[in-house]
Amino acid sequence: MGKVAPVLVVLVILTTLWYGAALAMNWDQAQTLADDDAGWTDVATAALTLERPLLPTPDQVVGEMIRGVFGYNVVSSRSLLFHAGVTAWAASLGFMVALIAGMTLAIGIVHIRTLDRALMPWLIVSQAVPVLAIAPMVVVVLGNIGLTGVTPKALIAGWLSFFPITTGMVKGLRSSDPMRRDLLRTYSATGTQVFMKLRWPDSMAFLFPAMKVAAPLALVGAIVAELPTGAQAGLGARLLTGSYYGHTPQIWAALFMAAILAMLAVAAVDGAQALLVRARGGRL
Amino acid sequence: MTHNSLPRPDTGSGQNRGPDALPDHGVVKPDHGVAETVIEARHLGVTFAADRQQTVALTGVDLAIREGEFVSLIGPSGCGKTTLLRLIADLEQATTGTLLVNGVAPEQARKQRAYGYVFQAPALYPWRNVERNVMLPLEVMGLPRAERQARAARVLDLVGLAAFRRRFPWQLSGGMQQRASIARALSFEPNLLLMDEPFGALDEITRDGLTLHLHQLWRRTGLTAMFVTHSVPEAVFLSTRIVVMSSHPGRIVAVIESTLPRERDLDVRETPEYLAVAHAVRAALREGHRDG
Ligand SMILES: Nc1ncnc2c1ncn2[C@@H]1O[C@H](COP(=O)(O)OP(=O)(O)OP(=O)(O)O)[C@@H](O)[C@H]1O
Ligand SMILES: [Mg+2]
Numbered sequence A: 001m002g003k004v005a006p007v008l009v010v011l012v013i014l015t016t017l018w019y020g021a022a023l024a025m026n027w028d029q030a031q032t033l034a035d036d037d038a039g040w041t042d043v044a045t046a047a048l049t050l051e052r053p054l055l056p057t058p059d060q061v062v063g064e065m066i067r068g069v070f071g072y073n074v075v076s077s078r079s080l081l082f083h084a085g086v087t088a089w090a091a092s093l094g095f096m097v098a099l100i101a102g103m104t105l106a107i108g109i110v111h112i113r114t115l116d117r118a119l120m121p122w123l124i125v126s127q128a129v130p131v132l133a134i135a136p137m138v139v140v141v142l143g144n145i146g147l148t149g150v151t152p153k154a155l156i157a158g159w160l161s162f163f164p165i166t167t168g169m170v171k172g173l174r175s176s177d178p179m180r181r182d183l184l185r186t187y188s189a190t191g192t193q194v195f196m197k198l199r200w201p202d203s204m205a206f207l208f209p210a211m212k213v214a215a216p217l218a219l220v221g222a223i224v225a226e227l228p229t230g231a232q233a234g235l236g237a238r239l240l241t242g243s244y245y246g247h248t249p250q251i252w253a254a255l256f257m258a259a260i261l262a263m264l265a266v267a268a269v270d271g272a273q274a275l276l277v278r279a280r281g282g283r284l
Numbered sequence B: 001m002t003h004n005s006l007p008r009p010d011t012g013s014g015q016n017r018g019p020d021a022l023p024d025h026g027v028v029k030p031d032h033g034v035a036e037t038v039i040e041a042r043h044l045g046v047t048f049a050a051d052r053q054q055t056v057a058l059t060g061v062d063l064a065i066r067e068g069e070f071v072s073l074i075g076p077s078g079c080g081k082t083t084l085l086r087l088i089a090d091l092e093q094a095t096t097g098t099l100l101v102n103g104v105a106p107e108q109a110r111k112q113r114a115y116g117y118v119f120q121a122p123a124l125y126p127w128r129n130v131e132r133n134v135m136l137p138l139e140v141m142g143l144p145r146a147e148r149q150a151r152a153a154r155v156l157d158l159v160g161l162a163a164f165r166r167r168f169p170w171q172l173s174g175g176m177q178q179r180a181s182i183a184r185a186l187s188f189e190p191n192l193l194l195m196d197e198p199f200g201a202l203d204e205i206t207r208d209g210l211t212l213h214l215h216q217l218w219r220r221t222g223l224t225a226m227f228v229t230h231s232v233p234e235a236v237f238l239s240t241r242i243v244v245m246s247s248h249p250g251r252i253v254a255v256i257e258s259t260l261p262r263e264r265d266l267d268v269r270e271t272p273e274y275l276a277v278a279h280a281v282r283a284a285l286r287e288g289h290r291d292g
Helices: A004-033 A042-045 A057-070 A080-111 A113-128 A131-144 A150-173 A177-185 A191-225 A235-244 A248-279 B083-086 B104-113 B131-139 B145-158 B176-188 B206-222 B232-238 B266-270 B273-292
Strands: B035-048 B053-066 B070-074 B096-101 B115-116 B192-196 B226-227 B241-246 B253-255
Touching: A004 A042, A004 A057, A004 B226, A004 B241, A042 B115, A080 A113, A080 A150, A080 A235, A080 A248, A113 A150, A113 B096, A131 A150, A131 A191, A150 A191, A150 B232, A177 A191, A177 B115, A191 A235, A191 B131, A235 A248, A248 B226, B035 B083, B035 B145, B035 B226, B053 B083, B053 B115, B053 B226, B053 B253, B070 B083, B070 B232, B083 B192, B096 B104, B115 B176, B131 B145, B131 B176, B145 B176, B176 B192, B176 B206, B206 B226, B206 B232, B226 B232, B232 B266, B232 B273, B241 B273, B266 B273
Parallel strands: B070 B226, B070 B241, B115 B192, B192 B226
Antiparallel strands: B035 B053, B035 B096, B241 B253
């Protein structure tokens, strides 16, 4: 109860503000459409029920979502769930790419001194490239060399999300307590053993927060990769067609669906972390 | 009781340590005869340089420790006790002098897994429960699972933690953690045990109990021990020799031979010999303090 109440209060405030904003932003359009002798209540009602409003109301968005989720068969291209699934699949693959690339890079950086110096600047540059802006171009370029379908989406999602994994893992792999490292040295443990028995377990406390950052980023990457005109499916494509036809509720429904996916992704990371914590007797 | 000797890489490099020399075989080394020199330090010195500031942690250390001895290091904080132990363990490099462990360079001795080390802090792995912490060296050394479990059970029993083997380090008191770390060092039955204030965090009763345990273990196995402590009674009770150190610069000020019999129990602390040795140690400590 103590947790739910504040959330509800914020929800009520946000919804109220939203209705207010919708009223203000849609007023002009409603007035144009209304009869000359319409009272201000009529205009207000119209402003909150427009078919192509500038800003749809919460109930319009929720209605659109319910229709999108429950109104159609999930394999239909009109189903919001179908599009969410397409995006989630691409984002998951991208997240896997990010995990594998991020960990490999981190292991290399931690173990090979020259890699640390040679690679890090490039990784930083890679994150300075505005992938969001050039993603459509990347998709087109990749399509030209035969990479189509989910692959370019996963690559962009991976590109956008590997960096937190790399930095988190580098920090984690280096976080081992010197005395615990000395201990393994007294057993003359091999480098591999030091990695498996100390560095890797130590890095987990850094990997999970990094994954919590990376998972939503992978989702953003997948959506952005769906924006190019070629994309037929996915939340990105929904955003695009929604804005193309001025069907704003559809845009907002897709946005909310993306937010829900992001929350699910973070919850999945949390779940995996909880499993590890349990295996470790209650602490990460 | 199992008699498996541990796989030790790099063996056969000119030292006579057959399986029989491994501890816990019921072999008690004779008090007489030619014992091997386990540790030999000559003019050993370490200077730490940090930010243009030089610390002479150790200087002019001459020390020879024979097989089967129990040697305590005692001295004020910062006199280089830990540093000396770390030199022997090849965790620190000497800047001057020479050091031999089992007749070979410390690095080689470390690679032969010649010693067990108990750090000043427990240094347990928080994601491993007590039992798996104790099994860590055995995993590294490649012992089969059943053997690992048997040995872990044995040493945990020895330090009185058998009932806590499934607990995680953070669920233990500081003293229990330290006992777990002692069990871990004993688990692979090294014949040289380097201990850095292992009982520092323990209450008096537990401390007495463990001290007696340690003494009996040493008697039974004939292992060689180096033991850092701040406690004069502990040092006198356990040791065949007591090395008194002083700081600024860290050095040895006196080496006191114990006149006590090798076989002891806690009652020995009431005897005149014991009091005489303790007196000599205290005098040397005071002397070193005045000089320093
Ligand atoms: N890595 C290091 N770098 C610089 N100085 C060091 C380092 N390790 C130890 N020292 C210095 O060397 C000296 C001896 O330290 P050491 O840890 O051996 O003392 P100690 O006798 O074990 O003390 P205590 O009883 O407090 O544990 C101290 O002055 C310490 O500051
Ligand atoms: Mg110390």
